[in-house]
Amino acid sequence: MPNKKFSWRERGNSFGFAWQGIKALFRTEHNAWIHGGLTVVVVFLSLLLDVSRTEVCILVLTMAFVWAAEIFNTALEKAMDFISLEKHPQIGLVKDLAAAAVLVSAVAAFVVGLIIFLPKLLHYV
Numbered sequence: 001m002p003n004k005k006f007s008w009r010e011r012g013n014s015f016g017f018a019w020q021g022i023k024a025l026f027r028t029e030h031n032a033w034i035h036g037g038l039t040v041v042v043v044f045l046s047l048l049l050d051v052s053r054t055e056v057c058i059l060v061l062t063m064a065f066v067w068a069a070e071i072f073n074t075a076l077e078k079a080m081d082f083i084s085l086e087k088h089p090q091i092g093l094v095k096d097l098a099a100a101a102v103l104v105s106a107v108a109a110f111v112v113g114l115i116i117f118l119p120k121l122l123h124y125v
């Protein structure tokens with residue numbers, strides 16, 4: 001790869017492309033709206049309950065993990081559909097593996113949410 005000079009404008013463009021990706025995610029993936037709704041719930045609970053700074057950091061990282069898994073899953077789905085829309089076991093496998101990554105991240109987020117919020121919510125019962 002040729003040595004390119006650092007350019008603030010190009011770095012700015014990269015943010016623009018990433019933003020286009022986020023918009024495309026919400027436009028094409030219903031799952032993104034579910035993640036968005038759950039993110040709002042987590043932010044709401046964090047503001048309402050006595051959540052420590054460390055717990056906030058863990059929640060932010062956990063949510064970012066789920067979002068990143070969903071975005072990679074969507075990118076892989078789009079790439080696979082671009083390669084072929086015909087049924088092929090290898091394409092099915094790639095899609096299932098990408099979906100498994102989302103499932104693993106979502107289960108981890110659910111467990112983290114239970115560990116952090118459940119004891120605090122039980123105070124009110």
Ligand SMILES: Nc1ncnc2c1ncn2[C@@H]1O[C@H](COP(=O)(O)OP(=O)(O)OP(=O)(O)O)[C@@H](O)[C@H]1O
Nearest residue numbers: 031077084085086087088089091092093095096099
């Ligand atoms: N071209 C294909 N060849 C073989 N199997 C496929 C193919 N496309 C999809 N599948 C199978 O169908 C499943 C669902 O694929 P699809 O692309 O509809 O994703 P999805 O469930 O709509 O995902 P999301 O809800 O994240 O958009 C895949 O996980 C895979 O098992």
